[in-house]
Each structure stands twice: as structure tokens, then as C-alpha cells.
Amino acid sequence: MKNFILTFVAVLAGGLLSHWGVPWWGLVPVGLAAGWLIRNTPARGFAAGFLAGFLLWGIWAFALDHANEGILSARIGMLFQGLGNWTLILITALLGGLVAGFAVLSGSLGYDLAFPPKKGPYARRRRRR
Amino acid sequence: MRLIRFLFAFLPLAGLVWALSVPLKAGDKTLPALGRFFSPFSGFWQNAESANAPDAIPIQAKLPALKGPVEVVWDDMMVPHIFAGDPNDAAMVQGYIHASHRLFQMDIVSRQTAGRLSEVIGPRTLEADRLIRRRGLPWAVERNWKSVQESPRTVQLLEAYAAGVNAYIDQLSPATLPLEYKLMNFEPERWSPERSLFVVANMIDALNNRDNDLAATNSLAVFGRDTFNYLYPNWNAKQTPIIPDTGQWADIQPLVRQETVSGQTAPGSAPPERSELSPNRDLNGSNNWAVAGSRTRSGAPILCNDTHLPLRLPHVWYVQQIQTPQFNSYGIVVPGVPLLAIGFNSDVAWGFTNCSHEVADWYRLQWTDGGKTTYLLDGQPRKAELRVEEIRVKGAPAVRDTVRYTDWGPVVYDQPDHPLHDCAYRYVAHDPMKPESLYEFLNISSARNYDDYRKAIPGLEALSQNVAFASRNGAIALTVQGKFPVRQNGQGRFVQDGTAWANNWAGYIPASQLPAMRNPSRGFVYSANQHSTPPTYPYYYIGNFDHSRGRRIYQRLENMRDITIDSMKSIQLDNYSQRAADGLHALLRRVKREQLNDSEKKWLSALEQWDARYQPDQIAPSLFEMWFDSTYVHTWDEMENLRRQKTAVLFPEHWRFCELLETDSASVFFDELSTPRREEAGDIVTAGFHKMAARAEKMPSDSLQWHTFKGFVLKHLAMLDAFSRLDVSVGGSRNSPNAISSNHGPTWRMIVEMGAPIRALGVYPGGQSGNPGSRYYDNFVDAWARGDYFDLVFLSQSGEQNPRILARQTFTHGS
Numbered sequence: 001m002k003n004f005i006l007t008f009v010a011v012l013a014g015g016l017l018s019h020w021g022v023p024w025w026g027l028v029p030v031g032l033a034a035g036w037l038i039r040n041t042p043a044r045g046f047a048a049g050f051l052a053g054f055l056l057w058g059i060w061a062f063a064l065d066h067a068n069e070g071i072l073s074a075r076i077g078m079l080f081q082g083l084g085n086w087t088l089i090l091i092t093a094l095l096g097g098l099v100a101g102f103a104v105l106s107g108s109l110g111y112d113l114a115f116p117p118k119k120g121p122y123a124r125r126r127r128r129r
Numbered sequence: 130m131r132l133i134r135f136l137f138a139f140l141p142l143a144g145l146v147w148a149l150s151v152p153l154k155a156g157d158k159t160l161p162a163l164g165r166f167f168s169p170f171s172g173f174w175q176n177a178e179s180a181n182a183p184d185a186i187p188i189q190a191k192l193p194a195l196k197g198p199v200e201v202v203w204d205d206m207m208v209p210h211i212f213a214g215d216p217n218d219a220a221m222v223q224g225y226i227h228a229s230h231r232l233f234q235m236d237i238v239s240r241q242t243a244g245r246l247s248e249v250i251g252p253r254t255l256e257a258d259r260l261i262r263r264r265g266l267p268w269a270v271e272r273n274w275k276s277v278q279e280s281p282r283t284v285q286l287l288e289a290y291a292a293g294v295n296a297y298i299d300q301l302s303p304a305t306l307p308l309e310y311k312l313m314n315f316e317p318e319r320w321s322p323e324r325s326l327f328v329v330a331n332m333i334d335a336l337n338n339r340d341n342d343l344a345a346t347n348s349l350a351v352f353g354r355d356t357f358n359y360l361y362p363n364w365n366a367k368q369t370p371i372i373p374d375t376g377q378w379a380d381i382q383p384l385v386r387q388e389t390v391s392g393q394t395a396p397g398s399a400p401p402e403r404s405e406l407s408p409n410r411d412l413n414g415s416n417n418w419a420v421a422g423s424r425t426r427s428g429a430p431i432l433c434n435d436t437h438l439p440l441r442l443p444h445v446w447y448v449q450q451i452q453t454p455q456f457n458s459y460g461i462v463v464p465g466v467p468l469l470a471i472g473f474n475s476d477v478a479w480g481f482t483n484c485s486h487e488v489a490d491w492y493r494l495q496w497t498d499g500g501k502t503t504y505l506l507d508g509q510p511r512k513a514e515l516r517v518e519e520i521r522v523k524g525a526p527a528v529r530d531t532v533r534y535t536d537w538g539p540v541v542y543d544q545p546d547h548p549l550h551d552c553a554y555r556y557v558a559h560d561p562m563k564p565e566s567l568y569e570f571l572n573i574s575s576a577r578n579y580d581d582y583r584k585a586i587p588g589l590e591a592l593s594q595n596v597a598f599a600s601r602n603g604a605i606a607l608t609v610q611g612k613f614p615v616r617q618n619g620q621g622r623f624v625q626d627g628t629a630w631a632n633n634w635a636g637y638i639p640a641s642q643l644p645a646m647r648n649p650s651r652g653f654v655y656s657a658n659q660h661s662t663p664p665t666y667p668y669y670y671i672g673n674f675d676h677s678r679g680r681r682i683y684q685r686l687e688n689m690r691d692i693t694i695d696s697m698k699s700i701q702l703d704n705y706s707q708r709a710a711d712g713l714h715a716l717l718r719r720v721k722r723e724q725l726n727d728s729e730k731k732w733l734s735a736l737e738q739w740d741a742r743y744q745p746d747q748i749a750p751s752l753f754e755m756w757f758d759s760t761y762v763h764t765w766d767e768m769e770n771l772r773r774q775k776t777a778v779l780f781p782e783h784w785r786f787c788e789l790l791e792t793d794s795a796s797v798f799f800d801e802l803s804t805p806r807r808e809e810a811g812d813i814v815t816a817g818f819h820k821m822a823a824r825a826e827k828m829p830s831d832s833l834q835w836h837t838f839k840g841f842v843l844k845h846l847a848m849l850d851a852f853s854r855l856d857v858s859v860g861g862s863r864n865s866p867n868a869i870s871s872n873h874g875p876t877w878r879m880i881v882e883m884g885a886p887i888r889a890l891g892v893y894p895g896g897q898s899g900n901p902g903s904r905y906y907d908n909f910v911d912a913w914a915r916g917d918y919f920d921l922v923f924l925s926q927s928g929e930q931n932p933r934i935l936a937r938q939t940f941t942h943g944s
Contacts, residue, residue: 019170060169068177072902076173078851092167102142109135
């Protein structure tokens with residue numbers, strides 16, 4: 001559970017920081033690094049990454065939309081066949097979640113590929129240096 | 130095994146990143162890459178301005194080349210009031226501010242006139258780019274720029290402006306890029322003085338580019354001279370020209386003798402030519418007037434202006450106040466140019482309407498070789514200059530296009546089946562501007578009196594305008610300004626013979642002989658795109674003149690005493706149409722009532738009670754339009770048949786149609802060609818009524834209401850519905866003083882009372898910010914539609930207190 005939270009926080013904070021200066025895919029290196037460095041089962045790793053990406057993008061979009069009183073999301077919604085602002089926020093959050101989730105998962109499984117664990121792939125183990 | 134597991138995670142990731150990174154194709158449009166577009170850190174969400182705090186105010190910047198601090202005060206209309214110690218500093222801050230609110234618009238407008246849209250949009254705009262280049266606009270701007278470089282102060286002004294725009298562009302990040310760039314996948318191009326000249330050329334071309342030469346030539350060939358004169362007279366005796374004849378032209382000796390042109394026009398026996406040209410694209414017009422203190426309640430003159438142009442978001446104009454040691458003035462600018470176009474200062478106010486003289490002609494060439502490089506002029510072979518236009522196209526190879534330039538001008542159409550193929554184009558906007566023109570016109574901002582105004586307006590150059598004027602010391606005036614070719618009688622109405630140099634324009638009408646009036650005893654001056662003068666004016670001219678708004682405005686002004694700002698509003702917002710009043714009278718007179726059934730009589734009585742006002746919730750205006758149109762089309766089936774065969778042909782003007790209905794109901798033109806019997810006006814009018822009634826019966830009553838029937842839309846510049854306003858309900862019509870048609874109308878309603886202090890009102894259908902994510906994008910639209918105005922905040926100095934001030938900022942020197 002501790003590593004789940006650690007991964008979640010790492011992706012959230014790293015994701016936030018990466019967005020100053022890195023294009024939209026900033027979550028990818030952050031997720032890969034978090035997955036590589038912090039041990040989790042694949043499901044947990046994915047979930048932690050997904051949740052962090054989902055919340056980061058979702059809340060950020062929500063905050064901007066709220067301050068804007070939905071002026072822009074109403075117009076963008078029309079560009080996409082009349083989607084509402086909540087749907088746009090949900091799409092944004094899902095994109096952030098999926099990218100971050102798969103990035104953490106890839107990082108984690110990539111680590112396993114490079115450094116095969118001794119007893120079965122997902123036995124509990126310490127984090128290696 | 131582990132590899133497979135890894136790939137199960139990595140391949141979806143790679144796929145996802147790829148899918149979100151490539152622009153999507155939807156039909157012929159591309160949508161942005163979804164990852165970048167949806168990212169709340171760099172995508173569209175970043176353009177969502179906070180609705181409460183005035184996020185729309187540009188961030189305060191240091192501008193390296195500023196000579197001193199520049200204060201900018203923002204009011205609640207998001208209008209900047211710029212206080213600078215130097216005109217170039219003022220220009221630089223304008224550049225920064227225009228860019229921060231309207232960068233995409235500036236970029237697109239300048240690209241459009243440069244024929245460089247395809248670079249960023251793709252093959253879709255290639256033909257438009259090719260045509261504007263072949264019409265010689267970029268060529269002319271190159272020449273203008275060469276000329277302007279002889280005036281160091283003009284260059285400095287334009288360079289300062291460009292530096293301001295570029296300072297804004299340089300601080301942009303992928304996140305703060307204007308929304309349209311994110312959507313359309315390109316980046317803003319840096320600004321330059323030439324790009325400002327392209328924006329100027331765009332305005333001149335939008336207002337001056339019109340000619341009916343081809344259609345007139347074809348009509349003359351088909352109908353012969355007598356019928357031609359019968360169908361298309363130049364002068365409507367009912368109209369009230371802008372400048373009446375008071376004997377002021379008696380002494381003018383025109384530069385050419387007024388002889389009727391005979392041999393010079395293209396031969397009348399030539400077969401009609403095919404054309405895809407639209408017969409009438411001329412909607413741009415405007416109203417302006419000034420009333421003297423003798424007619425106003427306050428005793429101060431009042432100047433009014435509403436400029437009718439295509440209505441778009443972002444709006445064509447930007448509103449601002451500029452104060453420098455030389456002047457303190459308020460008004461509208463075209464983003465891209467650091468000059469007030471229309472406005473006022475503490476001493477004078479001025480306003481424009483378009484002057485509809487035709488200033489473009491076509492000359493048929495005679496080539497002496499198959500390769501079309503040499504043409505005949507006065508019996509001598511002349512070599513055409515070849516200019517190669519290279520048009521870069523996004524996602525496709527560049528296109529090279531060779532344009533032949535003759536002594537007349539460029540050969541515009543190279544398609545062999547185009548009727549103007551082998552014709553050279555002579556256009557007043559091709560003449561290079563004088564080096565100091567922009568500066569000259571800048572001086573209108575510092576005008577103190579009539580003389581200053583007269584000195585400044587020739588700076589408008591080829592932009593032909595009726596310029597109204599009022600001053601605080603009580604003067605009112607109106608001047609017709611522009612470069613108007615001196616023509617022989619009849620010259621330029623038809624495609625001309627390009628083998629004789631004698632057919633060239635004999636110069637331009639001298640400014641001192643252009644129609645003008647000052648302080649007339651009637652106490653008002655006005656214009657609404659009608660004829661400049663009665664036919665007694667010694668120079669011949671042609672054009673597309675409006676016959677409807679001018680008559681109405683004249684009647685209203687003539688009968689008005691004790692004028693207030695509210696009575697001025699009532700003219701600007703007047704939905705009455707003189708064309709409808711005349712048309713309705715003629716139609717009702719000719720319709721055969723005994724042939725109408727009971728349900729048709731219901732429509733008839735609605736029309737009989739109609740007062741020719743295009744009110745938004747009435748159905749009579751819609752009925753009238755349908756009736757008038759169908760009667761018109763059936764009457765002119767001779768022309769309609771030609772048009773269907775893609776032959777450009779003149780249609781008689783509406784006022785002439787009404788006149789013929791009233792006075793010549795047995796005219797052969799009322800006979801329909803497709804029927805064996807011989808119809809007269811009453812038959813056509815009644816048949817038109819049946820058609821209208823049949824159509825009206827099928828329509829639900831709410832779609833018969835004028836505002837729905839008209840289908841008003843306020844479209845985004847790039848035609849994106851999502852950024853347009855499609856829900857605005859307005860009255861008025863093309864021929865009403867309140868000239869709102871479906872996508873065209875009053876772009877800046879302004880009323881200025883020249884008292885102490887000055888009181889000014891204004892409104893436009895848009896908002897100061899060009900950002901669709903800003904509440905200042907369209908915040909004036911509803912007020913404009915309702916007919917409300919805003920009181921304009923005119924500050925005497927930067928420190929002045931005013932409850933409507935939102936924020937103050939200072940731009941400083943620095944890097």
C-alpha cells in the first residue's frame with residue numbers, strides 16, 4: 001500500500017512539474033520513471049498511475065473550466081458534436097489517466113525485464129538500488 | 130514471457146502516445162492532435178480565461194525599444210487607453226495589445242492579402258491565394274513598401290508597431306498560444322511593416338474591389354444600346370445625392386473632354402461570354418451624417434457613423450484611445466495597423482462611408498505570339514513582364530504561377546475558358562501609395578478644425594470614402610475622397626480595347642475638384658453609399674450606388690429638429706426600407722386581386738398593413754421578400770436564362786424594376802419567354818404572389834418571422850460554427866438604415882456629440898478579445914442586437930479617475 005501511495009504521489013507531483021516546459025506527454029517519462037523505481041504489482045502500478053494522471057488532468061481541467069464559468073468548454077463541446085463540459089473534463093481526465101497508467105505499467109514491467117526477480121515475477125521484494 | 134508482459138504494457142502506451150500525437154483528419158479539415166489539445170497544461174483548457182478577474186488584460190511587459198514608460202488604462206469594455214510620450218512608443222504598445230487580443234485575426238488577414246493562406250491551411254485555399262496574387266495585390270504592396278521606405282518616420286512607426294507585436298509573439302508558449310493556432314496546427318508568423326501594409330491593402334480591396342464590366346459588356350451585346358439604356362439607367366431621379374449642386378462646379382474644366390466613347394469599348398457584336406463570376410458581391414456600405422448645432426437640443430453638432438461590413442468574430446474593428454503629446458483621440462482601428470480609422474478627439478469627430486465609384490477596369494489584349502509574351506499597343510509590340518508567384522502549400526508541393534504584367538496591369542485569369550482571359554486589369558489599388566500617406570492620415574487624430582481634417586484625408590489614398598466631419602466649434606462637413614479616374618463619358622462601363630493607350634485613364638480627379646460641402650444651410654450632411662453628386666457634376670463616373678438608405682436618412686434628418694442622441698439612435702436603428710416601400714407600392718398596384726383565393730387574401734392583407742419596417746418578429750417582411758424576389762426573377766427571365774448558362778449579365782437595379790412596374794407595365798420584359806401567351810406586369814406580379822403564398826403556406830409561422838427567415842449568423846473568421854454566434858435575433862434589412870442582412874451589417878455604431886464635455890456612444894457586435902475562451906469575446910453582441918449603446922470612456926489624462934476603470938498598467942523599457 002505504501003508503494004501504491006508513493007507511486008501515486010510521485011506521478012502526481014512529477015506530472016505537475018513536468019508540465020512546465022515539457023509538451024503534453026510529460027506524464028510518460030514521469031510514469032516510466034515511477035514504475036521503474038517504485039515496486040508494485042502491475043495492477044497496482046497501473047491503478048496508481050491511472051489515478052494520479054486522471055486526477056491531475058481532471059482536476060486541472062475542472063479548475064480552469066470552473067473559473068471560466070464554462071464559456072470555452074461550451075464552444076469546444078460544439079466542435080465535438082455537442083459534448084458537455086463534464087464530458088470534456090472526463091475525456092481529459094481519462095486521457096491523463098490512461099497515459100500515466102500505461103507509463104507506470106511499462107516502467108514497472110520494463111524493470112522486471114531488465115532485472116528479473118528470483119522467485120516468480122511478483123513476489124514481495126525490496127526495492128533495489 | 131517477461132518480454133511479452135512488457136510489450137502488453139508498452140505497446141498500448143506507444144500506441145496511445147502516437148494516436149494522441151497525430152492530427153486527426155475529418156473530411157477536408159484537420160483536427161488537432163488530441164493529446165496536445167486536451168492536455169489541461171498546454172491545450173485548449175489553457176485558453177479558458179477566468180471569467181471574474183479580468184484575465185483578458187495582457188500581461189504587463191517590458192518592451193526593449195520603448196523610449197519612455199507607457200501607461201495603459203483598461204475600462205470595463207476592455208478598451209485600452211494608451212498614454213505615451215512618443216508616437217512610436219504608442220505604436221509599439223498598440224502592437225503588443227492588438228496582438229494579445231487579436232493575433233490570429235491579424236495573421237490571417239495579412240496572409241489572405243499576401244496570398245499566403247495555403248502555407249498554413251493547405252490546398253483548400255490555393256485558388257484564393259492564386260487569385261489575389263494574380264489580381265496584383267502582393268505586387269502592389271511590394272511597391273507600397275518601397276515607396277513608404279522613403280519616409281523614415283513612417284518606417285519607424287510601422288517598425289515600432291511590429292516590434293510590439295513581436296514582443297508578444299516571443300513571449301508565447303505552447304500553452305498560451307491563441308486557441309485557433311492549437312486547433313489549426315500552425316504557429317503565428319512574426320510581424321513586419323509590410324504585414325501592416327497588407328492589412329491596409331486588405332481593407333482597401335474589401336471596399337473598392339468591384340466592377341461590372343464583363344456583365345455590362347455581355348448585356349450590351351445581347352440587348353443592344355437602346356434596350357441597354359432602357360434597362361440600366363445610371364441615374365435614379367428620386368435619389369438624393371451626397372453633395373447637391375449649388376453651382377460650385379460651374380468653373381471646373383475637366384481634364385478630358387466629355388465625348389461619348391464609341392470605338393474604344395469592346396465591340397458590341399461580340400458573342401456573350403461565359404462567366405462564373407457572381408453578379409453582385411457588393412454589400413459593403415455604411416451610413417454617416419453630421420448635424421449642425423442649429424438642429425440639436427444641446428446646440429452642439431452631432432456626428433454619427435455606422436459602417437456596414439461582413440460581420441465576423443473576432444470583430445473587424447478594435448476600439449482604443451491613444452494619447453501622445455500630439456493628440457488624444459478615441460476610435461476604431463483595424464488590428465494590424467497603428468492608426469485610428471474612425472473616431473474623435475476633444476475638438477473634432479470624423480466618420481466614413483464607402484464611396485461606390487468603380488475604380489477597376491478591364492482591357493482586352495491582342496497577343497502577337499502563341500506564347501502570349503508580346504501584345505500590341507498602338508501598333509507596336511510590347512513585351513509583357515513575367516512575374517513568378519511561388520505559393521507554398523501545407524502538405525503539398527509548392528505551386529509556381531506565372532503572371533503576365535502589361536502596361537495596363539496584370540492578366541488575372543489564365544484559364545482559357547474564362548471570359549476575362551487575355552484581359553489586363555487596371556485597378557486603382559495598384560498605384561503605389563505616397564511615402565507619407567499613412568502619417569498624413571495619422572494627423573486626423575490631432576485635427577483641431579476643418580482645415581486639419583481636409584489636409585489629413587488625402588492620406589487615405591486609394592481608399593475611396595465619404596468622410597463626414599463635425600467639430601466642437603460648430604463646423605460640419607462632408608468630403609468625397611479617393612483616387613477617381615478621369616473618364617470619358619461611358620468609359621469603363623464595359624471591357625475596353627487594350628490595343629490603344631488612348632483608352633487609359635487620364636489621371637485622377639484633383640482633390641480640390643472632388644465633391645465636398647461644408648456648413649450647408651440645411652444644417653446637416655450625410656451619406657449612405659448613394660451617388661456622390663447629381664449628373665451635373667462635370668466628371669463622368671460609374672459605380673454601384675445604394676438608392677434606398679440615403680433617401681430614408683435624408684427624409685428623417687430633414688424633418689428632425691431639437692435633435693438629441695436618442696433621435697440619432699432612432700435613425701441608426703431604423704428598420705424601414707425605402708426599397709420595400711417603393712416595391713410594395715408597385716406590387717400592390719399591379720397584383721390582380723380577383724385571382725387570389727381566400728387564404729392568399731390573408732397574406733395580402735398582412736402585406737397591405739405592413740409599414741415597410743423589417744421588425745424581427747413580423748412575417749410581412751418575409752412575405753414581401755419572397756414576393757419581390759419571385760416577381761423579379763420571373764420578370765428578368767431573359768437575364769436569368771443567360772445566368773443559368775453561366776454568362777455574366779447585368780440585372781436591372783431594384784429601383785428601376787419598381788419604376789418599370791409603375792410606369793411601363795406592358796414592357797416586353799414582363800412577358801415570360803417560356804409561355805405562349807403575352808404577359809404584362811400584373812400577370813407576373815400575380816404569379817409571383819401565388820408562388821410566395823404556396824411557399825408561405827408550407828412554412829411554420831415561426832420560420833416566417835423575419836429574424837428567422839433572414840437567418841442571421843455571426844460567423845467566426847475561420848467559419849468554425851463552435852466559435853460563432855448563431856442565436857442572435859435581429860431586425861433590419863440590407864436596404865434599411867439599420868442594414869443588417871444575414872451576415873453583414875453595422876460593424877460600429879457611433880454617435881458623438883461635440884459638446885463640452887464630449888459625449889460619445891458606440892457598440893459593435895463582438896468583443897475586444899479575439900479569444901473564444903474569454904468573456905470579452907462576444908460581450909457586446911447582445912447589446913448590439915437589442916439596439917443598446919455603451920457610453921465611451923474618453924479620458925483627458927492617464928491619472929483621471931473614473932468608476933469604470935478596471936486596471937492600470939505601465940509598460941516600461943527593458944528586456
